[in-house]
Amino acid sequence: MSPTPQERRAARHQLGAGPNTSGARRGPGGRRRPITVDAIIDTAFGIVEREGYEALTMRRVAAALETGPSSLYAHVVNKEDLDELLIGRLCAGIDLPEPDPADWRRQLIGVCTQLRDQYLRYPGISRAAFAAAPSNLDTLRVSEGMLALLLAGGIEPRAAAWALDALVLYVNAYSLEVSMVNSRLAGGEQHWVVGREELMRRFAALPDTFPHTKRHAAELTAGTVPDRFDFTLGLMIDGLGGARRDA
Amino acid sequence: MSPTPQERRAARHQLGAGPNTSGARRGPGGRRRPITVDAIIDTAFGIVEREGYEALTMRRVAAALETGPSSLYAHVVNKEDLDELLIGRLCAGIDLPEPDPADWRRQLIGVCTQLRDQYLRYPGISRAAFAAAPSNLDTLRVSEGMLALLLAGGIEPRAAAWALDALVLYVNAYSLEVSMVNSRLAGGEQHWVVGREELMRRFAALPDTFPHTKRHAAELTAGTVPDRFDFTLGLMIDGLGGARRDA
DNA sequence: TGTGGTCACGAACACCGTTCTACTCCAGAA
DNA sequence: TTCTGGAGTAGAACGGTGTTCGTGACCACA
Numbered sequence: 001m002s003p004t005p006q007e008r009r010a011a012r013h014q015l016g017a018g019p020n021t022s023g024a025r026r027g028p029g030g031r032r033r034p035i036t037v038d039a040i041i042d043t044a045f046g047i048v049e050r051e052g053y054e055a056l057t058m059r060r061v062a063a064a065l066e067t068g069p070s071s072l073y074a075h076v077v078n079k080e081d082l083d084e085l086l087i088g089r090l091c092a093g094i095d096l097p098e099p100d101p102a103d104w105r106r107q108l109i110g111v112c113t114q115l116r117d118q119y120l121r122y123p124g125i126s127r128a129a130f131a132a133a134p135s136n137l138d139t140l141r142v143s144e145g146m147l148a149l150l151l152a153g154g155i156e157p158r159a160a161a162w163a164l165d166a167l168v169l170y171v172n173a174y175s176l177e178v179s180m181v182n183s184r185l186a187g188g189e190q191h192w193v194v195g196r197e198e199l200m201r202r203f204a205a206l207p208d209t210f211p212h213t214k215r216h217a218a219e220l221t222a223g224t225v226p227d228r229f230d231f232t233l234g235l236m237i238d239g240l241g242g243a244r245r246d247a
Numbered sequence: 248m249s250p251t252p253q254e255r256r257a258a259r260h261q262l263g264a265g266p267n268t269s270g271a272r273r274g275p276g277g278r279r280r281p282i283t284v285d286a287i288i289d290t291a292f293g294i295v296e297r298e299g300y301e302a303l304t305m306r307r308v309a310a311a312l313e314t315g316p317s318s319l320y321a322h323v324v325n326k327e328d329l330d331e332l333l334i335g336r337l338c339a340g341i342d343l344p345e346p347d348p349a350d351w352r353r354q355l356i357g358v359c360t361q362l363r364d365q366y367l368r369y370p371g372i373s374r375a376a377f378a379a380a381p382s383n384l385d386t387l388r389v390s391e392g393m394l395a396l397l398l399a400g401g402i403e404p405r406a407a408a409w410a411l412d413a414l415v416l417y418v419n420a421y422s423l424e425v426s427m428v429n430s431r432l433a434g435g436e437q438h439w440v441v442g443r444e445e446l447m448r449r450f451a452a453l454p455d456t457f458p459h460t461k462r463h464a465a466e467l468t469a470g471t472v473p474d475r476f477d478f479t480l481g482l483m484i485d486g487l488g489g490a491r492r493d494a
Numbered sequence: 495t496g497t498g499g500t501c502a503c504g505a506a507c508a509c510c511g512t513t514c515t516a517c518t519c520c521a522g523a524a
Numbered sequence: 525t526t527c528t529g530g531a532g533t534a535g536a537a538c539g540g541t542g543t544t545c546g547t548g549a550c551c552a553c554a
Contacts, residue, residue, distance in 0.1 A: 034532075058511060068534045070513075075532095079511065130420075131427060135441065135449060140457060147459045147467075157466040159478075164467075166479040170413070173377075173420030180378055194382065202382060210387060212394045219404040220394075220411075231406075232413040232483070239486030281501080305542060315503045317544075326542065 005077045013135045035065060037075045041085050052183050053124030083128035088138035090118050096145030099152035108149045109233050112171050119175030123183055126175040155240055163240055174229055196221050252324045260382045282312060284322045288332050299430050300371030330375035335385035337365050343392030346399035355396045356480050359418050366422035370430055373422040402487055410487055421476055443468050
């Protein structure tokens with residue numbers, strides 16, 4: 001009766017009319033809490049939050065659940081499937097505002113910032129977001145919300161659709177890069193990632209083949225990381241100015 | 248006398264004043280061509296070009312060189328190091344135009360397009376570009392060239408530096424996503440990636456919770472993939488309009 | 495001719511995702 | 525109450541990964 005993992009995955013991509021099957025069944029005697037998809041997702045999130053996406057392994061999840069790796073495959077098709085479930089739940093937690101035509105830019109930036117913060121909370125998970133198919137219902141929900149904001153801002157539908165793609169892609173890429181740099185800063189003792197002042201010193205010490213990089217070493221290394229995020233989002237959204245429907 | 252792989256890596260990041268050591272040493276009797284860093288890079292590129300970045304394995308490279316995996320570690324520190332070498336050589340092949348203040352936008356788009364085409368020629372290799380440190384001299388050369396174009400366009404240095412980051416990040420992300428979709432289209436027989444018409448049909452069949460996605464299914468799936476690339480680049484570069492130095 | 499050092503390579507270690515197969519345990523039928 | 529079937533669990537194993545260790549061959553030079 002309970003659907004096989006493959007069926008659940010299909011439902012996730014096709015139509016959300018599934019019965020949801022949220023009744024977490026457990027034995028009355030409570031001998032040992034049975035493995036559920038939700039339990040798998042929870043422990044997976046815990047691992048990623050603590051040790052990063054690189055550490056997210058089927059074996060690690062199974063060990064945290066005090067079982068063997070093979071037990072997971074009764075609930076999850078794949079590691080790829082697990083990734084998709086994680087991205088889905090992450091997207092499900094995003095607040096989508098009611099579009100306000102007078103404030104759509106700030107609203108849009110707010111959604112992107114929520115996404116970024118969630119991605120950064122689980123370092124490296126945006127790598128899984130790259131692989132997530134666009135037909136997943138949870139990610140589609142976020143896309144729909146962002147599309148609504150763009151349309152409320154009077155952006156022409158075709159430009160809105162393409163800008164949506166660009167924004168989502170940038171948020172993913174930004175989060176992935178920040179996560180990678182952070183993890184290398186934390187993990188390696190004497191790794192190749194260097195601090196800002198060291199990077200600036202190194203830029204200034206470059207040969208004369210790099211005149212602009214040398215001269216503007218200060219600007220190149222200036223600004224906090226979130227500053228750059230806001231800057232780029234502004235860049236893209238302001239670039240949409242020419243694509244207004246009423247223009 | 249010949250530098251250890253670690254020393255070569257350090258030289259790659261610190262100063263390009265190294266003697267280059269391009270003399271591919273080989274035995275006069277020519278019993279068997281010795282393994283060189285260049286030979287490793289060449290065969291690695293071949294593998295990625297033919298079978299994608301996922302197939303790039305130390306063992307695969309070693310097998311193509313008719314040796315064991317451990318033989319590579321005398322010339323290359325790591326797989327990460329090999330990745331960096333690949334990105335470096337790829338960047339070394341990029342043509343950087345002499346900045347023309349009247350044509351800097353087209354020139355900049357041209358450089359980005361070159362990067363994209365190289366990334367797409369070696370599917371999935373942009374994943375390695377994400378991990379490449381910005382202190383690599385070859386990637387720095389490309390950054391320098393793009394920075395020169397932005398400055399020639401009269402963009403304020405700080406905005407130019409941040410826009411540079413944003414552009415490079417977007418090109419990487421775009422290439423990675425396109426590569427992933429392509430590989431899934433080619434590899435899986437009945438995979439989850441669906442064609443455009445099927446995706447549009449599925450969008451149109453969504454429940455009423457997705458009104459905008461339903462209504463604009465045509466726009467959402469319209470346009471070729473390179474069209475979207477040019478659109479986003481234009482978005483970002485046009486958004487720079489307000490950051491002109493002379494404005 | 496000897497010798498030292500560089501390089502190559504087979505074997506092994508610890509991991510990974512995934513599958514096969516046996517086994518437990520409980521719900522429902524007789 | 526007993527039997528039976530099936531769902532869920534788990535151990536062992538397969539083929540793959542990056543990386544290291546120790547051994548061995550080879551060539552340039554003293």
